[in-house]
Amino acid sequence: MSTLKFTSADLWAQIENHFEQAHGERFAFGFTRLLHDSADGPVLEVVNVHLVPDEDVHHDRTGWYLSETALDRVHNYALRAGLGIAEFHNHGPGHAAFSRTDERGLAPMAQYVLDLLPGRPYVAGVWAAGQVHVEWWWAGREQVGGAGSQPGAPVERRGFDTMTVCGDRLFVPNAVPQPDPRMGRQEKLLTGEGQAALGALRIAVVGAGGTGSHMLIQLAYLGARNLVILDDDLLEETNLNRVVTAGHDDVGTAKTTLAERRIKDVDPCAHVRTYPRLSVDGEHPELRDVDLIIGCVDHDGPRHRLMQIALETRTPYLDVATGVDDDSTPAQVGGRVILCALSGPCLNCLDELDPQEIGRWGKSTEQQELDRAHGYGTNEPSPSVVFLNGLVVSAAIGELVAWVSGARPPATYLDIDIVGMAKTPGTQVAPRKVTPRDPDCLECG
Numbered sequence: 001m002s003t004l005k006f007t008s009a010d011l012w013a014q015i016e017n018h019f020e021q022a023h024g025e026r027f028a029f030g031f032t033r034l035l036h037d038s039a040d041g042p043v044l045e046v047v048n049v050h051l052v053p054d055e056d057v058h059h060d061r062t063g064w065y066l067s068e069t070a071l072d073r074v075h076n077y078a079l080r081a082g083l084g085i086a087e088f089h090n091h092g093p094g095h096a097a098f099s100r101t102d103e104r105g106l107a108p109m110a111q112y113v114l115d116l117l118p119g120r121p122y123v124a125g126v127w128a129a130g131q132v133h134v135e136w137w138w139a140g141r142e143q144v145g146g147a148g149s150q151p152g153a154p155v156e157r158r159g160f161d162t163m164t165v166c167g168d169r170l171f172v173p174n175a176v177p178q179p180d181p182r183m184g185r186q187e188k189l190l191t192g193e194g195q196a197a198l199g200a201l202r203i204a205v206v207g208a209g210g211t212g213s214h215m216l217i218q219l220a221y222l223g224a225r226n227l228v229i230l231d232d233d234l235l236e237e238t239n240l241n242r243v244v245t246a247g248h249d250d251v252g253t254a255k256t257t258l259a260e261r262r263i264k265d266v267d268p269c270a271h272v273r274t275y276p277r278l279s280v281d282g283e284h285p286e287l288r289d290v291d292l293i294i295g296c297v298d299h300d301g302p303r304h305r306l307m308q309i310a311l312e313t314r315t316p317y318l319d320v321a322t323g324v325d326d327d328s329t330p331a332q333v334g335g336r337v338i339l340c341a342l343s344g345p346c347l348n349c350l351d352e353l354d355p356q357e358i359g360r361w362g363k364s365t366e367q368q369e370l371d372r373a374h375g376y377g378t379n380e381p382s383p384s385v386v387f388l389n390g391l392v393v394s395a396a397i398g399e400l401v402a403w404v405s406g407a408r409p410p411a412t413y414l415d416i417d418i419v420g421m422a423k424t425p426g427t428q429v430a431p432r433k434v435t436p437r438d439p440d441c442l443e444c445g
């Protein structure tokens with residue numbers, strides 16, 4: 001999937017303010033770095049912007065134009081900084097689309113910039129009343145068997161699947177709302193933009209078991225229709241108390257197959273891709289072109305790896321964890337939801353990762369047996385129950401809905417406690433006050 005990421009919402013806000021206050025056409029540039037070359041196009045992050053002052057914009061009967069000086073300034077900066085260019089301009093209210101005048105200028109400009117900045121995709125977009133249409137041009141991609149980035153390589157051109165702005169709201173300005181009667185009863189809560197965003201976002205859910213099965217079903221009902229699932233467990237009889245995608249005839253079937261079947265029941269148009277489990281040293285390209293990674297795993301090894309991939313690819317990471325401690329009296333039954341949304345703390349900043357548990361993950365079977373003989377990692381699997389999984393996942397989904405609808409910023413950390421520490425009877429769900437991101441953090445610093 002191709003995507004353009006504004007990981008700092010402030011950069012997009014600067015461009016939008018510039019356009020909202022325009023009397024005629026205005027221009028703004030984003031400077032991009034390439035995060036991933038996916039089969040469907042580039043994954044780019046905007047790391048800086050430049051707003052073109054009005055004295056550098058002229059117009060005549062045929063359209064609005066940038067001065068040579070302004071263009072040189074932008075091109076020279078990109079060349080020096082080793083970044084790509086994303087050009088935006090505004091139109092009046094209406095459907096965001098390139099005009100015929102835009103089209104005449106786009107091909108030569110794209111070719112010029114591709115030759116000037118080899119290996120870096122060129123991006124152009126048009127803004128109209130908050131909606132965006134944005135496309136990329138790229139020459140000689142490895143992915144399509146291209147000849148590298150030499151001048152003269154054939155140029156590919158396509159629209160971005162998503163453009164995301166990650167801040168207090170997770171916004172997808174190029175998502176086109178699709179009227180859908182199925183969503184009528186939730187529209188006021190999600191908003192049209194939030195619903196369109198959910199439909200466009202590519203969301204990876206890692207783990208399709210106890211918590212993952214709840215997560216995937218709820219996402220499908222909400223209208224998320226572009227899902228990536230990682231798991232290669234087969235359903236066991238002891239999973240039948242909690243894997244909500246499964247029935248009693250499904251023992252031995254892959255959990256991803258069960259999840260996909262259930263998602264397609266809810267929404268036959270949903271697009272689902274399934275992959276094997278996360279590996280300790282795998283590159284996992286399937287996680288490098290998504291807009292959100294959700295961890296539904298029960299071990300800090302994969303949790304840590306997921307967070308690393310999310311940090312490398314500048315992707316927000318939503319992590320759910322449940323726990324039942326039956327050694328204490330009363331038993332502690334609870335969980336937590338953490339959203340690592342790029343500007344905030346990561347799991348390591350929050351001291352949520354157990355280095356010993358991470359170390360044990362990915363060890364050979366012989367090594368694990370040796371560890372067990374020495375008393376490490378001998379814990380019996382703790383109890384796992386459907387109501388706890390459902391509660392923790394619903395709380396996480398609630399934060400996601402608040403985030404895409406813009407109702408309020410999502411909580412970074414939610415504590416969920418059913419039986420244990422809280423003295424007041426009744427289930428408690430409470431946001432935890434968290435420390436800001438640690439600038440010296442070994443993972444995200």
Ligand SMILES: [Zn+2]
Pocket residue numbers: 089090091098099102126
């Ligand atoms: Zn235009």
Ligand SMILES: [Zn+2]
Pocket residue numbers: 345346347348349350437438441442443444445
């Ligand atoms: Zn950190």
